[in-house]
Amino acid sequence: MNTYILSYNPLEMKISHGQLAIFIKDSKKIFQHYPPFRGTYVIKSFETLQSLAESFREVFEGAPFIVTMAYPTAMGGAQPEMVWSWVNGHGFGNENQSTLPALNR
Numbered sequence: 001m002n003t004y005i006l007s008y009n010p011l012e013m014k015i016s017h018g019q020l021a022i023f024i025k026d027s028k029k030i031f032q033h034y035p036p037f038r039g040t041y042v043i044k045s046f047e048t049l050q051s052l053a054e055s056f057r058e059v060f061e062g063a064p065f066i067v068t069m070a071y072p073t074a075m076g077g078a079q080p081e082m083v084w085s086w087v088n089g090h091g092f093g094n095e096n097q098s099t100l101p102a103l104n105r
Contacts, residue, residue, distance in 0.1 A: 001031065001044055001045070001046060002044070002045055002046065002047070002048075002049075003044055003070045003071070003072060004042075004043040004044075004049065004067055004068065004069055004070060005042060005043070005066075005067070005068050006040065006041040006043055006056065006065065006066070006067050007039060007040050007065065007066045007067075007068075008039055008040075008060065008063065008064065008065035009039060009063070009064060010038050010039045012063045012064060013063050014061045014062070015059065015060075015061070017038070020059065021035075023059050024041060024043070027055065029045055029047045029051065029052055030043050030045050031044045031045055031046060032044040032086070034083060034086065036079055036083065042070070042083075049067060049069050052067055053067045070087075072087050072088045072089065075087060
């Protein structure tokens with residue numbers, strides 16, 4: 001399983017934040033996700049970086065975004081412990097769950 005960071009400018013999107021959230025939730029390419037703050041998603045996926053980036057190209061319709069592979073051992077910051085546990089590969093505890101329960105926005 002790979003971990004990715006999706007970063008985008010919410011003010012330059014041609015779709016709404018809600019539409020993006022639905023796309024991410026329904027995408028077969030995204031196994032789990034967490035939006036730590038507006039303009040960013042942490043994504044778990046079995047897909048390659050190229051495949052994932054291509055699916056977002058269609059969604060963002062020319063608006064700028066970045067998808068980058070993240071390595072849990074090379075990440076830091078201020079997030080709740082539950083987020084770091086998930087990032088480090090412990091999952092949500094339920095494979096059918098797509099986002100962190102207590103932190104879902």
